[in-house]
Amino acid sequence: MNTSNYIIRNAFPSEFEEIGRLLIRVYSQLEGFPKENEQPNYYKMLANIGNFTNHSETELLAAVDENNTILGTVVFFNDMQYYGSGGSATQEKNAAGFRLLGVDPNARGKGIGKLLTQECIKKATENNQNQLIIHSTLAMKTAWKMYENLGFKRSEDLDFMQGELPVFGFRLKIIS
Structure with missing residues (x-):
């Protein structure tokens, strides 16, 4: 797998709609994931993904x-108060997080999801955070192994x- 041909960078505002x-x-397209008519606000949030960047310390990354060509994307939060999930994650201190990782179906299996995850780990480490928090669902279970291989552990408290x-929390302890 040659991932050297991909660049991870901040998305440009002109790309927000495409992302x-x-x-x-x-x-x-995820099997078992709610459809737009079941969770319209969630899909509205996806359509307006660029709004996350209105908060300082929040970045929309593109692979x-x-x-x-945009092959994948993720939102990185250096301040959990903007993370915007349910549960207790937004109360976590000395923590960064990422949400809404997605890879174009035509680009799957090329290591793009892993590259995006590694970039979030790097950013959390550079910002002296103690942990990186993510959430996933059973529909995204194929990504769980990748997260676990990168050191994430299931955190039922999240x-x-x-x-x-049901949304499942994961936590990566960062050793600086």
């Missing part, structure tokens, strides 16, 4: 190829229900 469409496509959907 929103990408995330809607990715999440709506692009040599043609600047679990919550989003409507009918």
Whole structure:
């Protein structure tokens, strides 16, 4: 797997709409994940993904190829108060988090999700955070192994229900 052809960078405001469409496509195709008519506010949030960058210390990252094609994306939060999830995660101190990781279905299996995750780990470490928090669902269970291989551990204290959907917390302790 040659991941050297991909660049992880901050998304440009001109790309926010395209990234929103990408995330809607990715999440709506997940087996067992709520559809737009079941959780319309969630999909509205995806469509307006760029709004997260209105908060300081929140970055919308994009994985692009040599043609600047967006292959994947993630939102990194250096301050958990802007994380915007249910449960207790937004109360965590000395913590960063990431949410809404998505990889274009045509680009899966190329290590892009891992590159985006590693960039979030790097940012949390550089910002002297003690931990990195993420959430996932059973529909995204294929990513769990990747997270665990990178050192994330299940943290049941971070679990919550989003409507009918159980959401599972993971935590990576950062040793600086």
